[in-house]
Amino acid sequence: MAYAMQDRPLVRDLTGLGDLPQVIAVAPESPAQVAGIRPGDDILSVNATPVSEIVAKDPEAGSLADHLEELLAATPEGEDITLELERGGHTLTISFRGEQLCATRFILKTGKGVTAYSDGQNVALSAKLVDFAQNADELAVFASHELAHVVARDGKAKGLRERRAMEDRADTLGADLMRCAGYNVERGLEIWHRYNQRDILRWLRDPSHRNIPERVRRIEAHIASTPETCPPPGVPELED
Ligand SMILES: [Zn+2]
Known part of the structure; x- marks a missing residue:
């Protein structure tokens, strides 16, 4: 959640957002969508790196999205991206091959x-x-x-x-x-x-x-x- 610590309980009440980063949108017909990732999924880990580890290294909430993006971008070409997700209280692991598009x-x-x-x-x-x-x-x-x-x-x-x-x-x-x-x-x-x-x-x-x-x-x-x-x-x- 990219909100200051003291605002989080309020944001949680108002939006239902938790502390975990969440998928807010999935591009139509993208590899992620085809693999079954859905908006609202909470992200637990990226390529086996737990989100909690990233948060512990850099507690600044605003930079979490940047770190996740860097992790995704660091996936070697030709290798799958693996996300561990939480949906409706269940944990699921989804792998898909990223597509090289505009990196800007x-x-x-x-x-x-x-x-x-x-x-x-x-x-x-x-x-x-x-x-x-x-x-x-x-x-x-x-x-x-x-x-x-x-x-x-x-x-x-x-x-x-x-x-x-x-x-x-x-x-x-x-x-x-x-x-x-x-x-x-x-x-x-x-x-x-x-x-x-x-x-x-x-x-x-x-x-x-x-x-x-x-x-x-x-x-x-x-x-x-x-x-x-x-x-x-x-x-x-x-x-x-
Ligand atoms: Zn110019």
Whole structure:
């Protein structure tokens, strides 16, 4: 339970949640669902590591979900994940083969401006950005640009030139990813026009990014001239 110790009795009364981590959702037709895991199952152990052991090592409630995710992710490729679960007072053990999908985590950040950023592994979208976006296509423009940075393993640039090349590539690779995920790039780019009107000064101050109309033109030209290949064929080299 990711609640502070003193709030737990109340949360338990209100929601019926116990101290054990619980499955809150199972993706339809996922290996976990096919194997019989159900929402509401309490998790007792992951790959023979008891949850109590994880809690004992790091009592900070909020990080338990992170630790469980790390354990799941550490399962060697080609090996089963085994969960020991509790359902209706019974203990059951379920094994299934995980599927390698998108390893990037998307995080919602409160208290920030209209912004999105990534740290090599996670993509953060601010709550204000989510409000500012008028539809999922618009949000996908920002999310896929950051996802492209993660996919391309963009780290610290050696200089302004390289930074700019990375940003250019994140724009076009992001558009490819977005298109493959079923979003409408053209419609999504509307967010840049509104963003530009709202905050022109910031972009003038930030020389690593081109000005917004120029970026929109590059993305549109890329989409128009590049046939849709899904998944995108790889990470293009940085352009000079
Ligand atoms: Zn960027």
